[in-house]
Amino acid sequence: MDAFEKVRNELEKEGVSSPSKTRCAEELSVIVSKTFSYSERSLRDFYNAALNTDCEKVSIPQEEVVMALANYLDYADFKEYLAKTPIEKKTTIPEITRSVTPEQSIDFLKKNKTALIVILILACGILGYLYFNRQRWMEWQDTHYVEVSFDSQKLNEGILKFYKKERIENFKRIIANCSTQYFRKDGEVQIWYGKHEEGVLQYFTSYGLHPETGKTLKPITEYMIRKYSCP
Known part of the structure; x- marks a missing residue:
């Protein structure tokens, strides 16, 4: 659950709303x-199980997955995560001091309903304009991502993506063959x-x-190389 919380916060910082x-x-x-290699469906199922109050324990059988999630949370391994993570997290809700009675608030809203709606619409329009012009965008063009201007139609069609420098510089589609370097010197x-x-x-x-x-995408294996890329 902590991993989901962290990645949710990172996505929100990148401009993804909720x-x-x-x-x-x-x-x-x-x-x-x-x-x-691990599917998003499996991770989502484990997350849903953790949210279930009737479920006493959620256990991911693959040690590699547990280690990867612990590393993502900046822990050396799962043991360190357990040692440094409290069993229960207490949330303190600040007390709200009311200077206006509920009846006064309702009367104010009734009298100024139209004005509030207009202000809200204008505020949303201004914030939307500023957001879409501040955010950088990219789209896939055959073999690589390129930075492009905002296009509402492309955004609705799912073509437009949030700009990521790493995707622009390192994510390419290639033609793989026997001469392709599939692994680094350390085997990665x-x-x-x-x-x-x-x-x-296709290969990336x-x-x-x-x-x-x-x-x-799935990481290449010796089996896939022998069967498809370099038979």
Whole structure:
């Protein structure tokens, strides 16, 4: 649950308004899949189970996933997380001092309803204008992301993405063959794969979501290399 809370806060800082559980799970899946391929559906199921008051304990069987989540929370391992995380977190709710009675508030709202609605609409319009012009955007163009101007139609169609420097610089689609360097010298994966909407296998230079299907890319394996890339 702490991992979901952290990724939700990070998404909100990037400009995502009220990130859903699915969006948070997708981001966590990308993070975990750097070391161990794991679907957002599984992470979301564990999160829902943790929210269930009838569930006494939630246990993720894959040690790699537990380690990746602990590292994401800036802990060396799960033991350190347990040692430094309190069992119960107390939340203090500040006391609100009322200077106006409820009856006075209701009368004020009734008398000024129209004015308040107009002010609210204007405020939303101004904030929306400032937000969409402040935020930087990017879109996928065949083999890589490029920075573009805001386009409401593209945003509604899901084409426009929030600008990420790392995606612009490091996320590319490549043609993989026998000469491709699939792993670094230390053995760490540096090529990920996923299928196009038409079922064509495609290769990318970084982890993340497929730019067209939105599905989580998988880290390359020796089996996939021998069967598809370099038979």
